[in-house]
Amino acid sequence: MGKQTLLSVNRLKIHFDIGKGKTVKAVDGISFMINKGETFGLVGESGCGKSTSGRVLMRLYKPTEGEVTYKGKNIHQLNKVEAFQYHRNIQMIFQDPYASLNPRLTVRDIILEPMEIHNLYGGRNERLEKVDELLEAVGLHREFANRYPHEFSGGQRQRIGIARALALEPEFIIADEPISALDVSVQAQVVGLLKKLQKEKRLTYLFIAHDLSMVKHMSDRIGVMYLGNMVEITDHVQLYKEPLHPYTQALLSAIPIPDPDIEDRRKRIILKGELPSPIHPPSGCVFRTRCPAAMEVCALKKPALQEIDKDHFVACHLYDRELEQMTDGMKVMFQARSE
Structure with a gap:
């Protein structure tokens, strides 16, 4: 059975008008596709347009040109119902675990919020039980649900962010440099956790990073970006071999x-x-x-x-x-x- 394309990016351009007739060409005509169940690594220097590309897939930015299709549909032409469902299926793990969690909410409320917005898992008791299950799935104790983000280390906060991303049972997760702010020893743990969860829950990942050595262990295929352009795409073995x-x-x-x-x-x-x-x-x-x-x-x-x-x-x-x-x-x- 052939591979099933889940998401496709075609000649995508993201240009930002910064005034005085100047335009930042953050992304300038990239194309790639992601197959269901795989991890596609996106690598390059800081400022090459990796994170901007990820934010377009989350519908946080509108493309200047080109299109992104998910299961054959242009994601920027979805109606309200389709867009609501799309945002349940596509979730994001952010780069900075210190800035991506609301400091005023407990861990329980952080993970519970998306479930309540999408009205999942029946009543509140079922959702609370799901919060506990998710915490255990990412290697944290149930008792941590009553604590606030400032009581955790960077690695623990990133695990909370992963639990929040899993709360809606998505099929596609955009991991935007999820390990770059963590200690080296913690990086390996988080990558191991992501791979374990992918296998258990049949997830598809876009793994954005600037560290090629870590991307090799995480990705099936890799795209290399430079100054808003895609310069090479192949599988992880071939990229390192030739x-x-x-x-x-x-x-x-x-x-x-x-x-x-x-x-x-x-x-x-x-x-x-x-x-x-x-x-x-x-x-x-x-x-x-x-x-x-x-x-x-x-x-x-x-x-x-x-x-x-x-x-x-x-x-x-x-x-x-x-x-x-x-x-x-x-x-x-x-x-x-x-x-």
Whole structure:
């Protein structure tokens, strides 16, 4: 049986008018799809548009161009009833566990609130029992329900946020850098919890992060973003085994390897220059100003996201079929530099 596409993003653009004729191109034409039951990792530097993309999927922003479809329906053209149901099916785990919980509410009320809004689980007694079940599901004691957020550590708060996201029994969860504010030891626990819950409840995840090493353990497929553009998409094994885009190669070269012999021998790809402004992105390929393999064509033409191998997509003129003969020499040169 083939994979079922749950959510599809097609040529999505999110531009923000900041006055004086200036526009921030936060997301500039990305496309990807997420299959039911999988984890799709979205990675890139801070400011590349990952979180903005996630907020569009939550219908917090309207797209400037393009569309997002969920089970074949455009999510920004839903009627009130459909939108209400959509927000039950799609939930979000936020980045900052210290800011995402209402400090005036007890843990019980935080988890109970979405159930009451959607009128789930019969009466109040059934909902209270569900709160206790959710707390235990995320590794917290039932007795914690009477406490307030300030009484918990960052890792415990994030578990409360996960319990709140599960309260409506969603099928799709957007995890927006859910571990970046946590200690390393706690990060592994939260990732383990998310994977366990996914298996038990058959969840689909969009896992947004900037740490490629953690995304590898969490994701089935990974999309790499740079300055509002999608530059590479493939499964997690292929991305680490054979990264094609120069930016992906640079990101992977920065991940420490816990073997001192290998770590000493390998060469890191150091990107020159600063990340360009999304107000005035470079012409053509947005990565060309920092790319060690940049060519003249890169300034003239924006590379399209093309399928180079089975389910391996890359947006780079080094792999552009129309420029294949022209770029063979450049491929050899770049590979020699990165080895």
